[in-house]
Amino acid sequence: MPFYNRVLPIFAALVVVTCTSASADSTIAVRTAGCCSNTAPEQASVCFIGSNGSAPVIAVKTENGFGKLQAALGSYLVSIADAGRAVPYVVGPITVDGKQAVSVDLPARWLYEADGMVEGPMFTEQGQTFVATAGELDRVSLKASPGTYNIIVRKDGPAGVQVGSQATLSIGDTGWGTAQWKPGDVALETGQAYYIGIKSTSAKEYRVFLHSTGDIYPGGCAYFGGVPEPGSDLCLLISLQSDDAIRSPVLYTMNDGGWVLHTNGVYFQARSSNVRAICTRMKLKDAPKSMDAVVRVSRLEMSGSLTRIGKDKVCKCIASADGDHIVTALYGADEIPVEPGKTYFAEIIPKGEGLPQDAAKAPKRDLLVSIYGEKTPGMTPTIAAMRVIGAERTSVKVSWQGSKDCGVKISYGLTPYTLANVIDVPKGTQEADIHPISPGLTFYFKLTASTEAGGVFETPVYVTRTLDINSKPVADPPLPHVPEAGLTPLAVMDRMIQPPLPQVISVADVALANSGFEDGLTGWEVNGSRIAVSSAAHSGKSALGWDLSFSGAVDKSAGTDIISRKVKVTPGKLYMLSAYIYTDHQGGTSPDLFVRLICDPKGGTDFIGHNSTQDFRTGGRWLRFAKLWKAESDTITVGAAFSRSISSGKMLALVDDVRLEEVREPKPAWWKIGK
Incomplete structure (x- = not known):
């Protein structure tokens, strides 16, 4: 039975950074982490950095979830666009002031994540329950036997009322497949239990994969052949859509996969009050090896004409393993205002050697586009540049950069899984002491920022240590390695921990x-x-x-x-x-x-x-x-x-x-x- 070390061997994250440039140089460091395992993606990810407006976007490959690049002083937007296409965070602005490197730590935005997968049983239908933490289901990704599967969402369990339409998921040799619903199709009630049923279209038995220590995720369990297995969870990643990342429907798609074929752009109907991210996969015949793309947004007028909104975004294209070109454009909260219910046009124009300079003459391309925005402009909070700036025998001082108009909670504890102690940090404050704790103590903490409009951002879990009784640093055992001096180590969280036992x-x-x-x-x-x-x-x-x-x-x-x-x-x-x-x-x-x-x-x-x-x-x-x-x-x-x-x-x-x-x-x- 094959063992897989991480849950996402094919979901390499793309870390996307947009900046407003200034005059001096500094360093920006970006780390990506699994939403539960806290570990870096196995495959190399990519960082993008560019200026608002028409300045070119730079792409920097990363290793083990880390990317470091030189950037001018200025304000930056940061996001993850992973290959599994989970709903992205768009955080910022963050400020590079030239005094020290600025770090951005971004978790993947999946509701569930397994670690150390094991093969599961063979049945014709399997499923997973979960409790909704947001108001809409966006997509799921499944690890299972190669094949095609029908995905149905129901309330409570296999016999519950169906919610939304049926989706289809195809899995090839990689063992992974993703199903996405149309925006607004699967509305959820926060706190309600739902069942995701997975049935092979061939009516044959198929094998799923499971978390290696069974029931690791609270509020859900696997179903094998319609029978609940409370001690197990499927390796089924669930991406929910919340008010800080509302996806707008792309119009006139040509197939269930959401592609618009042989076109120069896509029409979309806004569901949010702004546009924060336009994430695109582009198929272009005979595309040059190195290629940029210009992304521009226009409003469709009653007369049928288009009126430009905001400035063009020039984005570096990244070639995926299957030959698609990945383009991600990020926008500030007030850069692309839109009106819910109105129709807009997003044009993605390839630029590169051998391609015409005139956008109207660019070759037609196939586009798969996801467009995200906020219900309330600027509701997404930001935490960046998180540092330990001082350690004493019974306390540690931390500082960070981010939204000053939001509250921050610091949760800490003696293991990365039990952060039961909480410090409430007042609005406008960007440093705090964590105490009382013992001399020479290793402990774990994370920061959570929230806005009054309902936006939430949560950092990965960090690990640090107080000084010993003689006010000396404790070096043994060493803390986890950091790829750049000054960064706070991320906790090692492999999720192979004691699972809950049946409550009987x-x-x-x-x-x-x-x-x-x-x-x-x-x-x-x-x-x-x-x-x-x-x-x-x-x-x-x-x-x-x-x-x-x-x-x-x-x-x-x-x-x-x-x-x-x-x-x-x-x-x-x-x-x-x-x-x-x-x-x-x-x-x-x-x-x-x-x-x-x-x-x-x-x-x-x-x-x-x-x-x-x-x-x-x-x-x-x-x-x-x-x-x-x-x-x-x-x-x-x-x-x-x-x-x-x-x-x-x-x-x-x-x-x-x-x-x-x-x-x-x-x-x-x-x-x-x-x-």
């Missing part, structure tokens, strides 16, 4: 002799040749599973071993099987190593489909997993399965502290969100 009411424990394997294999049936007792235990002295070492050539043979036992229970009662699981792989060529919990509620040896949890991979941590089953006989079979698709290096896959409980669910069931 325990009735009674079912006796399981030797549940911690202190007596070796006593009481357990083993099906496999490599199961053994290991001293690397969660508690006590022993755990059970694989403790393997391979040297020399890689053993490409797959393997699965099972431990199980039969247990007397009461038919019709609900039981929860839980255990601590540990996996780690050191050396070799592949981390394809997994453990899953199993239960045949009829007392047999059927351990596939709904009789198994998903595969889990814990990244060198002991994590507790659980699953509910209803007994269908007076005897059930419980246990764990260990699997690998390749054998190399040192491989640990262990189970410890197995527990079986009779439980009952509260009403309504804990996984029925939104009720």
Whole structure:
């Protein structure tokens, strides 16, 4: 079973920066981070920098989500335009004053994000629930078997009322596909639960991918064949549209994908009060290797004539892997005012060697355009140039640059996942002390800015440290590497953390002799040749599973071993099987190593489909997993399965502290969100 280190191997981010230039030079540093994992995109991203008006836009390639470039003094707009085309942030203006490098840290704008994916089960229909945090669904991206899928959104669950129209998603060899709805098609109620159903058009079973530690996202769960699996979440990225990034519909599109063919621009009907971003994919036959594009906006008058609005934007085109040219134009909040309901024309004019200078003579091109604006002009807050400017034994001072008319909250804690302490920073203030904390303490924090109009911007999670008791810096262990001096390190967040357990009411424990394997294999049936007792235990002295070492050539043979036992229970009662699981792989060529919990509620040896949890991979941590089953006989079979698709290096896959409980669910069931 292949393992994928990050959720977005194909979604390289494009970081887009627009500036108003001045006279001196300085440096602007841009970092992109996953919305949940806090880690950089795997593929190189691209930064754009240019002036408002007609000055050319510069493109700078980045490595590991970081780009550094020299820029004149002035005001900048910054955005992400990733290949998955999530709704973009447009933040700014930010100011480069020549005194120090200015950093901009931008998270991807996806509602869900997995890390360390594992293969899921095979069904003809699968799905995912989520709780809406904004008023409209824009698009989803799915990792699954190659094929074509119909996507339907429903309230509550698979039997709920359909919301909006059906969308189609195609997945090729990359394993990723994106479906986008027309603007306004899928209206959501904030706080309401929705179900995204995914059905193959071939009516054949297909495989999805799941987060490696199961139920990592609050407020949703996977559905396999219409049956909820509260311990798992699909690798389904969800992009919602909020009032600070409203997408306007492009008119006269030629296909469901939204392309306008053989044209020089697109008409759109404004839904916002301004235009902040025009994101374009352009197909142009025989396009030069290096090409710019001029983007201009006009208002369609009653007479049929066009009246120009604002200045032309000159944007550097970036060639994508599939040969399209990506163009992103950014605008200040007051630069392109539009009136909701009115029609406008966005012209995208290619410029380059061999292309005519006269825009009217430019060759026709195919355009896929997304146009975003704000409900209230200027509602999007800004946080940039976030720095630790002072450290004491019990406090750290931070400063930032951004919107002075918005409130800022600093959330901090001892892990990057639990930022429970909050500091409210008054409007107009752009520095604050984080305290009280202990000497030599490593802690984590993030900043959230919000405007009265409802705009919100949240930074990635940072990590820093106080001075020791002698007011000296603590160097060991070192903080995460930063690509540029002066930047605050981003927290390492791989999302392989303890998932939530089922919220059930325990009735009674079912006796399981030797549940911690202190007596070796006593009481357990083993099906496999490599199961053994290991001293690397969660508690006590022993755990059970694989403790393997391979040297020399890689053993490409797959393997699965099972431990199980039969247990007397009461038919019709609900039981929860839980255990601590540990996996780690050191050396070799592949981390394809997994453990899953199993239960045949009829007392047999059927351990596939709904009789198994998903595969889990814990990244060198002991994590507790659980699953509910209803007994269908007076005897059930419980246990764990260990699997690998390749054998190399040192491989640990262990189970410890197995527990079986009779439980009952509260009403309504804990996984029925939104009720």
